[in-house]
Amino acid sequence: MPAPPTETLATRRARTGPPLASGASALLVLGFVLMSLNTRVAFGQIGPLAPVAGFSPAALSVLGLLPPLCMGAFAPLAAVLRRRLGEERGLWWASLVLVAGAVLRMLGMPGLFAGTVVVSAATAVVNVLIPVLVRKRFPRERVGTMMGVYALSMGVGSALVAAVVVPTAQATGSWQPAIGLAVIPAILAAAGMTPQLRHRPPQPAAGTGTKRTGHPHVARTALAWSLTAFFGIQTLAFYTTLAWLPSILVQAGLGRSAAGTGQALLICGVAVGGFAAPVLAAKRADQRPHILVTVLVCVIGFAGLLLAPAGTSMVWVVILGMGLGAGQALPGVLYAHRGRDHDHVAALSTMAQTCGFLLAATGPVLAAALHTATGTWTAPLTALTAVLLVCSAASLRAGHDPK
Template sequence: MPLSTASAPSSAPDQASPGRAAPASGALLVVGFVLLSLNTRVAFGQVGPLAPVAGWGQGTVTVLGLLPPLCMGLFAPLGALARRRIGEERGLFWASVLLVVGALLRTAGLPGLYAGTVLVGIAVAVVNVLIPVFVRARFAPRRIGTMMGVYALAMGAGSAVVAALVAPVADAWSWRAAIGLAVLPAVLAAAGMAPQLRVERRIPAAAAPVRRRPVGRTALAWSLTAFFGIQTLVFYATLAWLPSILVDAGLSRTAAGTDQAVLILGLAVGGFLAPVLAAARADQRPHLLAVVAVCVLGLLGVVLAPATGAPLWAGILGIGMGGGQALAAVLFARRGTDHDHVAALSTMTQTCGYLLAATGPALTAALHSATGSWTAPLLTMVGLLLAGSVLSLRAGHDARP
């Protein structure tokens, strides 16, 4: 796969220094990138399948569903800080080390599970902000869509494998053993990113200061935030509660865990296809509307036939949500005028978007408690997606902010 040590031509101030990446580092770069990508949702995909098996109450599931997006929102600015202080490569490596620490801590009973989830959330917050900048800087411009697709595909595949294994492992041993499945891939991610410590930091070329409005005062940034925030709210609410919805519909706990794995496998498929299809075009509005439509179809399927069509609806919903998550990263890279602008858009969108998404699991639980049914929360998510599709259209095309 062709690699480039320089950024896109429009980003002269961000050109890499000559020694930034030797040709021989290309294979290690891709391997490290894939290993890190495998880990960015593994820990979060364990809670839903484990909830019925471990006997956790609604409060525990709600908190564990709320912590990841809350931490990723609150700590997204750390990604921009890490980029300025130590560069993308070192920032991603130290984030992968924090992933290992968090994965280990999560095996230490419920208090450790809460604390470790916070650490994993912080690590993933840094990764989320740095990945679009890293991809734009280290891969040839024509490969941005492909590499963002690889990122989402690996992310979904890693989560799907672990989600399929946690219920059988918990039944055979304990939920702590099932949680411990996330440790090995986290260690591999840290090892895979370690060679990037040898890469020289970029030395920005002298250039006239770029004058632009703060991203928080642009329609582009808020449109991106609306798209990403609503997509991510639906993502985390579904990830936390889909197995419980299916168990209440009459499925066994094992079947519900398997359907969660189908959902996450769908995330991988949609996450690969959306950026590959969208990155080559200047206008991503058709792709944006398509992922919303697929998500709505999956949610309505769960409302109308949760037991008889569960694997089908889980797969469709996963494809839509995976496409939405990955498309957002493409939009950061495509709408940003240079690396600093990409980082600023990514930081603001993920800070605000994840804080909005943190309400998803709690909102779902509250609506379920108030109505005694899962229909109200599922239809509420449908309504949010439809409203968000209108608010998000500005983010889908290339008009300048």
């Protein structure tokens, strides 16, 4: 009987990531962080600006609906760019589109709507390619840390820009310069990713022509649908909470200033949970406990907002933020751990984010409809809690590889 084949260098690198020289590693991490900072910057500007800019309720509804809707619709574009350009060049071009979209958003209300679509399309590409880049370029033991850095950077970028948009609008007397602040981190991201242009996409092996060896039938697997269920419901809960938390807190008896503080605390909780969850989950082969804890923390946060006295609302907001942040960051680890190779990781990421973001786009609209029908936020919060609990069972396959 022939001896089992030994592990080749290429196989080892596909499994653990390539070794990096210190200088190349520093440039990669810098570009990765600058790219990650931009992923939610544009979407965190509208809420704080709304009272100052005088946006109509209809405009606010559309601006809240466009990001998840467009990120779901444009996520498949990432697979095309990855095949043609590779992850590094795909992210660089996405950063240029982010700059263009950020500039476009400054050109009045039509520009704001059109620019939001452009920024969302670029962000969809980034969302899909980041987990593949992490799996490809970093050692396996650093996957959780880098996905944590990704989630933390998203929160930090959104919080920093959200903190300065209102003072900028008040100082200039217009919302356009405040919106234009997003151009700065977008330019920095493009500059940070430029050193990675030296990485070219791998050429097809000799004799294979242009045939691809991806995973076109990933939608036929239970794993892909389980990942989609977890990401989709978590993202629906995230965008619904982000859209309506200030209104929920005001109806609970808090003032508008306190409600704004609650939104800031939610973002802080998201950053903490987004960093901690992937770091902890990547250390284990089985992430089912992390999925269940993530769902449980979200449920506790929603239950606290529903049942606890208004004076403790901020505590439950922070807890909810940590759960929602974990739910946004944990899927990146799941793609990297469940994917058999880089193509499989990309296919899982694309499907989960395409379906998940389209599902998430319905959350704020359905919550508003329930609130209008009942006159309170009890029904929407109860519905979110129930959906999270029901969906937790469907999500467990995403956390484990059955032997």
